Amino acid sequence: MATGSATNPHSDRDGGADRPAPVAAEGAPARAASEPSAPPRRRRPRLPRYTWSGTTGALVLGCASLTPSLLPRGWLLQGLIAGISAAIGYGAGVGAAWLVHEIIGRRPSPAVRRRAWQVLAAAGVVLGLVMLWLGQRWQREIHQLMGLEPPPGYRSAGIVVAAVLVFAALVGVGRAARRLTGWLTRLAGRLLPHRLARPLAVVAVATLAVFLLNGVLFQGLVEAANSAFSVKDDGTEEGAVRPEAPQRSGSPASLVTWESLGLQGRNFVGAGPTPEELGAFSGRPALEPVRVYSGLAAGGEVADRAALAVRDLQRAGGFDRQVLVVVTTTGTGWVDPAASDSLEYLFNGDTAMVAMQYSYLPSWLSFLVDQAKARDAGRALFDAVYGAWAQLPPDRRPELFVYGESLGTFGGEAAFSGLADIENRTDGVLWAGPPNFNELWRGLVADRAEGSPEWLPVYGDGRTVRFADDAPDLDRPAGPWDRPRVAYLQNASDPIVWWSPRLILSRPDWLEDEPAPDVSPEMTWIPLVTFWQVTADLVFSTGVPDGHGHHYVTDYVTGWARVADPPGWTLAAGDRLAELISAG
Numbered sequence: 001m002a003t004g005s006a007t008n009p010h011s012d013r014d015g016g017a018d019r020p021a022p023v024a025a026e027g028a029p030a031r032a033a034s035e036p037s038a039p040p041r042r043r044r045p046r047l048p049r050y051t052w053s054g055t056t057g058a059l060v061l062g063c064a065s066l067t068p069s070l071l072p073r074g075w076l077l078q079g080l081i082a083g084i085s086a087a088i089g090y091g092a093g094v095g096a097a098w099l100v101h102e103i104i105g106r107r108p109s110p111a112v113r114r115r116a117w118q119v120l121a122a123a124g125v126v127l128g129l130v131m132l133w134l135g136q137r138w139q140r141e142i143h144q145l146m147g148l149e150p151p152p153g154y155r156s157a158g159i160v161v162a163a164v165l166v167f168a169a170l171v172g173v174g175r176a177a178r179r180l181t182g183w184l185t186r187l188a189g190r191l192l193p194h195r196l197a198r199p200l201a202v203v204a205v206a207t208l209a210v211f212l213l214n215g216v217l218f219q220g221l222v223e224a225a226n227s228a229f230s231v232k233d234d235g236t237e238e239g240a241v242r243p244e245a246p247q248r249s250g251s252p253a254s255l256v257t258w259e260s261l262g263l264q265g266r267n268f269v270g271a272g273p274t275p276e277e278l279g280a281f282s283g284r285p286a287l288e289p290v291r292v293y294s295g296l297a298a299g300g301e302v303a304d305r306a307a308l309a310v311r312d313l314q315r316a317g318g319f320d321r322q323v324l325v326v327v328t329t330t331g332t333g334w335v336d337p338a339a340s341d342s343l344e345y346l347f348n349g350d351t352a353m354v355a356m357q358y359s360y361l362p363s364w365l366s367f368l369v370d371q372a373k374a375r376d377a378g379r380a381l382f383d384a385v386y387g388a389w390a391q392l393p394p395d396r397r398p399e400l401f402v403y404g405e406s407l408g409t410f411g412g413e414a415a416f417s418g419l420a421d422i423e424n425r426t427d428g429v430l431w432a433g434p435p436n437f438n439e440l441w442r443g444l445v446a447d448r449a450e451g452s453p454e455w456l457p458v459y460g461d462g463r464t465v466r467f468a469d470d471a472p473d474l475d476r477p478a479g480p481w482d483r484p485r486v487a488y489l490q491n492a493s494d495p496i497v498w499w500s501p502r503l504i505l506s507r508p509d510w511l512e513d514e515p516a517p518d519v520s521p522e523m524t525w526i527p528l529v530t531f532w533q534v535t536a537d538l539v540f541s542t543g544v545p546d547g548h549g550h551h552y553v554t555d556y557v558t559g560w561a562r563v564a565d566p567p568g569w570t571l572a573a574g575d576r577l578a579e580l581i582s583a584g
Contacts, residue, residue, distance in 0.1 A: 048168065048175075050090070052116055057093025059124050061529055062086030062163060066135030068520040069533035070493045071540060071549050072142045075155035078135070079162020081536050085529050086163060087170035132156045138522055145518045146493070146548045181205045235263050240270035247290045247316045255312040262295035262357050264333035269293050273341055278349045281580065289344040290318040290352035295333065302358065302373075306380040309354050310388050318352030319389065321398050323564060325353045326385050328378040328404040328411035333357030336405050338581050339432070342556040343403075345577050346566045352398065356381045358411075371410065371437075378404070378411025386425060399427040401564060406496055406550065409434040409488075413441065423464065423484055428563040432489040432552045436500040441488065453513030455492040469516060470547065471558030485563045492516030494550045495537035503531040518548050546582065554578040 050058075065085040066078070073081070101107060108116070140150040184201035185194070192200070246253035248269045250261050261269065269291045278286035294309035318324055325343060327335055335355050344351050358377035382402065389400055402422075404412035409431040416422045418440065422429060434441045444465055448457030459465045462477045465486040474487055490497045498510055507525040515521040524530075541550035557578045561569055 053097035054090040054093040057089035058086035061089030063131040064526045064529045066131045068138040068523045070495050071537045075158040079159045081532050082163035083166025084532050086167040142520050147545050236266050240266045245288050247288045249293045260295050260297040265293040265295040268335045282348045287349035289349045290316045292354040294356045296357050302376050302380045306384040310384045313354050321352040322350040324398040325401045325403050326382050327355035328408040329355050330406050331359045331361045338553040339556045343560050374407050374411040375414035378414045382415035402429045405432040428484045429486040430559050430563045433496050433550050454509040455516050471555040474562045487563050489555050493518045493548050495534050495541050496550050499534045554582050
C-alpha cells in the first residue's frame with residue numbers, strides 16, 4: 001500500500017543517509033568580496049523515505065487486510081485497518097532486512113537495489129488494484145449475506161487515502177522512538193560501553209512507551225470517557241417515564257429513588273409492556289411485571305447495592321412470582337428490552353427481573369477495562385438474591401433463572417464455580433453473545449463433541465447445555481434436554497464471541513470448521529491482520545440486522561421458551577411474539 005512513497009531507491013537503510021555537502025576544490029579562486037552573494041535557497045520539505053524491505057512488508061500486509069472479516073466494513077474503517085496492518089508489515093520488513101544483513105554482512109549493489117524498486121513498483125500497483133477489486137467483491141458478498149445494500153465501488157479511493165495517512169503516522173511514531181533510542185544510547189555511551197548502553201536505551205524507551213500508552217494516554221482516555229458517560233447517565237431517554245406501579249423500582253413506593261437509577265436503569269423500569277398489552281397478546285388478564293434495579297448513584301459498595309436491590313425486590317413482591325430472573329447487565333447497565341419484554345409476554349406478566357449497574361462505560365470499553373467490576377457485580381447480585389430465595393419454603397419459591405448479554409454473561413458465569421453449581425442453584429440460564437474470555441464458555445466449547453464446529457458446538461449430547469447460532473438450533477441434538485437448561489445464543493458473525501488476543505498468532509478453530517451461514521467462505525486467518533480486522537468489527541458489532549453480529553432480538557423469544565418452558569406455549573404464539581418483538 002506504500003509503493004509510491006519511496007523516493008530513494010539507492011538506499012536500503014530505514015530513513016536513508018544524507019549525502020555529504022559538496023566542498024570547494026583545492027586552489028579554486030576565491031569569490032570576490034564585492035561580488036553579490038546568491039539569494040539563499042528555500043529548503044523544500046523533505047518527504048519521508050522508506051526502505052525496500054519495509055515497503056514490501058507494508059504492501060503485503062496492507063493488501064492482506066482487504067480480505068473479508070466477520071462483518072461488513074465501510075471505507076474509513078477498512079482504511080484504518082489497512083494502515084495499521086501496513087505499518088506492522090513495514091516494521092516486520094525492516095526487521096527481516098536487518099537480520100539478513102547481520103547474518104550475511106553485506107548489502108546488494110546499487111544496480112540490484114534499483115531494479116528491485118522497479119519490480120516492486122510495478123508489482124505493487126498490480127497487486128494493489130487486484131486486491132482493491134477483490135476487496136470490493138468480498139464486501140459485496142458479506143453485505144448480501146446479512147441482507148444489506150452493497151457499497152458503491154468508488155469507496156476504494158478513500159481506502160487508499162486513509163491507509164496511507166494512518167501508515168505514515170504510525171511509521172513516523174516508530175521513527176521518533178528510534179531517534180530517541182539513538183539519543184539515549186549516545187548519552188549513556190559517555191559513561192557505559194556501547195554494548196550495554198544500547199540495550200538500556202531500548203528498555204528505557206519501551207518502558208516510556210508502555211507508561212505513556214497504558215499509564216497516561218489509556219488511563220486518561222478511560223477517565224475522560226468515564227466522566228463523559230457519567231454525565232450522560234444523569235439523563236432520561238424519550239419513552240422512559242417514572243413508574244407509578246409499586247412493582248417497579250423508582251416508583252413512589254420503591255426503596256430506590258428514580259434519580260439514582262441512572263440512564264439505563266430508568267430505561268429498564270420506565271418502559272416495557274403494560275398489563276393491558278400483555279393481556280391483549282395472551283387473551284387473559286395479566287399482571288404488572290416486577291422490574292427492580294439498583295444504579296451506581298445509589299452509593300455504597302457493590303454488596304450494598306445488591307442488598308438494596310434484594311430489599312426492593314422483596315417489597316415489590318418479586319419472590320411471589322412464577323419466574324424470577326437475575327440479570328447481569330452490560331457495561332452501562334443496559335438490559336436488552338427484547339430479552340425482558342419476551343420473558344414477560346411468555347409468562348403473561350407473572351415475572352420478576354432484578355438488575356444492577358456496575359459501570360458508566362459502554363460495553364465495548366467495559367469489555368477492556370471493567371471486567372473485574374462485571375465479575376464482582378454478577379457474584380454479589382446473584383448471591384444476594386439466592387440467599388433470600390433459599391430461605392423461602394420450597395413450595396413457595398419462584399423458578400430462578402439467570403440472564404445476561406455480552407459482558408453480562410461474564411458477570412453471570414462468575415457467580416458460579418462451574419456447570420454443576422449452575423445445575424444446583426438455578427432453574428435455567430440464558431446467555432447471549434458471550435465474550436471469548438469467559439472461562440466456563442471456553443471450557444464447554446473446548447470439550448465439544450468431535451465433528452461439531454466451534455461456532456455451533458455440541459456438548460454432553462445437549463443434555464444440559466446447548467448452543468445456537470439461530471434459535472431453532474436449540475432443538476438440536478434431537479435427544480432430551482434436561483432441567484435446568486443452559487442456553488448460549490452466539491451468532492457465528494459476532495466479533496465479541498470470537499475476538500481474542502490469540503488471533504494475533506494462532507488460527508482459530510471457527511475458521512477451520514465448516515463455514516457458518518453468514519460468514520464469508522473466503523475469510524481466512526492471516527497472522528496479525530485477522531486480529532485487527534476482528535478488533536475493528538467489535539466497535540460496529542451491533543450495526544447489522546438482527547441475527548448477525550452482536551444483535552440478538554427475536555432469538556430471545558425461542559431462547560426463553562426453550563429454557564423456561566412456559567406452560568401452554570405454542571409455536572404459533574412464538575411466531576406472533578417474534579413479530580411483535582421485532583417490530584418494537
